Amino acid sequence: MAASRTARRLLRNHFLQRFLDNDLISPNADRHEVLVLLAAALAVPGLVITVLILGQKYVIGIPTPGLTSIAALDDKFLYISASMLVMALMAAVQWDALALDERDTAILGPLPLEAREIGRAKLAALAMFVAVFAVTLNGVPSVVFPLLTVSHFHVNILALVRMIVVHAAVTMGAGAYAFLAVLLLREVLRLVLGPHWFGRVAAMVQAALVIALGTTLLLLPALASNVPARWLLRDDVLRTVPPAWFLGLYEAGTGEVTLTIRGLGLRIPAGLVVAERQARLLYDSLLPRFSELATVGGIMLPATACAALALFVWNNRRLPLPRVSRQRAPGRARSQAAQLIAAAVVPSPVPRAGFFFTLQTLARSVQHRIAIAGACAIAIAAAILLMHGIRAIASPAAAPIRLLALQTVVMTIVLVGVRQALAIPAELRANWTFAMAWNGDVHPFVVGVKRAVVAGVVLPVLSATFALHVYLVGARAALQHGAIGFVLSLIALEWLLRPERLPLTSSARPPGNLKALAPIYVMLLFVVAYNVGRLEQWALRGGMASFAILMGGLILTYAAARLSGLHRRLSGGQSRNPLLARIEFDDLPDTPTQRLGLGEPV
């Protein structure tokens, strides 16, 4: 029996709501609030970039058609790539909600609905989600950017409308392509691996996608400069640069307008005649390439859409059965090794609880994994920028300061991400567990959390940077640099993980005035990292004695930070019992009415 139109609409709305249930910061927060924040986060960057940055560039800076057409290629590439990356990132974040899952089976399975109807409603919800997202992201720039690029020229209204429509269609189409590509990847993995292995691999793929896409998005301003030379003239552009395909479509759609503007016989300022001629020649030489790219784009978009939809329909032809994860008990040797390590690293029970709970949550909870993956993406982007231009280094003493600062910058960014992840409750409704078993002292638990962060985050990050530094400056200098990085990480941890709220249990609250503080913190980070780098450079040049002095200073700083924490704990009331009143074991999220104090029991 086919579902009625009302049933289909209800199902579609149900699936749409699931996309909004995945917010990272405030689980189960007010949906309207989340929607408004999401829409603002999507629309505002495009508006700011278009009006404030590109507005100046086109209205004041570039008065000739040839130069405008070449300069606009960079910006069009930026818009297209940003749309693709943001949409793909959203698909990666929504990874679990992209297809029907066991929860859908539990909720919808007992209802008299065919799996085909449920799958169709899910698809409709996906389509609506993509459409709303793409319009919010690209809507404003689609109108404003074409207006800016023709601000010096008399273009008729039809040509302007055509430019607006082409910009909107291409950027939104590119975004849809990226979303569908992630969906296709997911469905291919699901088909090839089967439910069991897909369940095991999916989390890693999701984290890898978030890191790769986030890093590329952050590097986009650099990647979208000098597009003709960097991307369009490359031999492999037809195969490997999807944004270029859509740039080809863009130019194929608006090329006539560009050429018409040239024919208007505008007066070119004397100083720009040569540059204008070269720009026009370059643009003309790219026309055949645009045509090729447009053809590839015209094929790839529908092909990807068809493949993704076909696999989606096939994989969702029936509701998924509940998956039973069959974990085997750890073997005797592994178990004993784990016990020995735990006994050495966290000998007391409460630190041990903090240690294992942190590692388990960060590794297994999707929200926490995505928060850390996001931080890793920022860290990798920062590392790539700092590494830019560094090839071979003659001796460790000649290592540039920015190379030495890289480790501190990367580590701090990752640790800030970890701090953010630790502020997300592992499971709000299970907080009663902590409330009932809590011993009243935050400190031992936080000690365990810090050690888990050292074992699970600091050491792996240091290992990665160590490998890089061995390659660039040699093993000995890399070892010294790693040792300094380790002590600096401990100092950063002391500062970042002050036990004001119990990690992984208390609800995240918006940080105070982040708009004002974030730029200050970023500047502070680079000032500290560069100055530490300068000290390291001095130590590398001065031999072991200098290194020992630097390490001694850092260890003393760490000891001072520990002592200061201890002093705060003993004098500030963080002794055992009274502290319980200060820890909030929320078992329900704040609702807007609760925040206003309207829901307080009378």
Add this chain to the structure above:
Amino acid sequence: MLEAHHLVKRFYGTAVVDDVSVALRPGEVIGYLGPNGSGKTTTVRMLTGLIEPSSGSVTYRGTPIGDDLVEFRRHLGYVPEEPHLYPFLSGREYLELVGRLRELPEALLRDKIPAMLGSLGIHDAAEQSISSYSKGMKQKVLICAALLHDPDVVIFDEPESGLDVGTVLVLRHLVRALAARGKAILYSSHILESVEKVCETVIVLHRGRVAADASVQHLRTVMARGSLEEVFSELVLNEDPERTAAGLAALVSAQ
């Protein structure tokens, strides 16, 4: 051992629990009965210190529990009504977390956790993530977690929810065995048969107020009823259940 005096809890001005007093003594099992929404879980949450009463007090060994909630909870075991657990942990990992937070020795946990899980029949599922557990399996984990630290006071809030018949029988014997070892137990349940078999004394709650507080035998005698079910019907049900059911059946058939 654990006493509640004239507990009142109001939400938005409405008293959900109104003047309820309970005294749990060592070796005693008190049944806590009442229809849905009568205030049982709210009382239990006040007794455990999870919410504060609007008025009245809860004392443990003569001291208000709010004076030293941590110390009180060292002696308290609590099986909540809803099995909210960390879904990404396995049953063993969850119990280890609870045991470590309660500062139990690692060697004890190593022996006790598998043995307890085995006794309740979920040893094979100990390494599976809790997200794959049935409600009954989660309930078993909750029971283990509540008893892991050998508490003096145990509060069960609907402990039989989702449990199979065999485990329900084990649970009833377990409650009696714990009482025999001197534990003070509050057993809040909808299932009258369990309360009748397990508890010496029952408190019947109706619309937030105590409708009866006496031994099961005494209630049967005074109210001249053969079973606790009949006593309960007399005390809290305003309508004849048979007539209500007939009305509901008619509604089901309505087109």
